Amino acid sequence: MNPNAPAANPTPAQPWRGIIREFRTILPPIPEEAVVTLLEGNTPLVPAPRLAARIAPGLSLHLKIEGQNPTGSFKDRGMTVAVSRAVAAGAKAVLCASTGNTSASAAAYAARRGLRCVVVIPGGQIALGKLAQAMIYGARVVAVEGNFDHALELVRALSDEGAVCVVNSINPDRIEGQASAAREIVEQLGGPPDTLALPYGGGGNTCAYARGFGEAGAGMPRLLAVETAERAETFASAIRIVEPVHREQAEAAAEVVTVTDGEILDWWRAIARQEGIFCEPASAAGVAGVAQIRPGGRVVCVLTGHGLKDPDAAERL
């Protein structure tokens, strides 16, 4: 008998209802009429045996494919919660600073509810696919001179005026929504992995995984937050952040692993060529960190965003 054959009478799968409706009991309160969802979440956890064999014999490696969220990154998990809570609070506009994916996600969820969206980006530094998304979803895009940190400073100053809802990860609703990914992994693996590795930009997602595994109550994996040594000028634009906003909490929850852009490039290519999965460059940081540390047992790497976000990065191959 083929052990992979489907059961004769499989229970029909319940349709997925998005992060808020699936995880309502562990999220801040959101009235049903305020829910803004694109049915985000429920992303695949894909075994990566060829990549695992290249890193260490006997390693069990899975990849959490967050690029399969509606706008192509994990940011959608937090954005559905943040935008829904903004609607519940009566906001008419949302505002964020972004290295790209936050703006794409904010613009999409704002569009779905007819809210205005303003995104502040570091001029000339955003991957093409992400900028295209913000524009097509109808966001007002403001480019500032300087880097992401400057853009965030400006957003914080504007938010002090109180007129709009800031949907950066300084908004705690973002972290709550992103914690759902840890829950899914526990369910998909039948328990927490021994080690979970992910890219470390501002550290919000690191905090979210720590929270999600903590709340799941099945044990805390070893968390590897993987940053690039070249934070200020890395080609992995999603983690081109000099001052991580969540540094203190993230570094209390996870071990920081530092890799070079060269290592990120090598593993970015390897993920595509050995497993057929195209992620954006920053997303390869977790795998690069695992290749450096070589932890044993069951390992999950989070691939945070889709490769088509950043077509220009292919020039580096």
Ligand SMILES: *Cc1c(COP(=O)(O)O)cnc(C)c1O
């Ligand atoms: C936002 C983002 C990151 C960084 O996440 P932090 O929460 O800032 O650490 C990594 N990869 C991708 C694709 C992202 O969009």
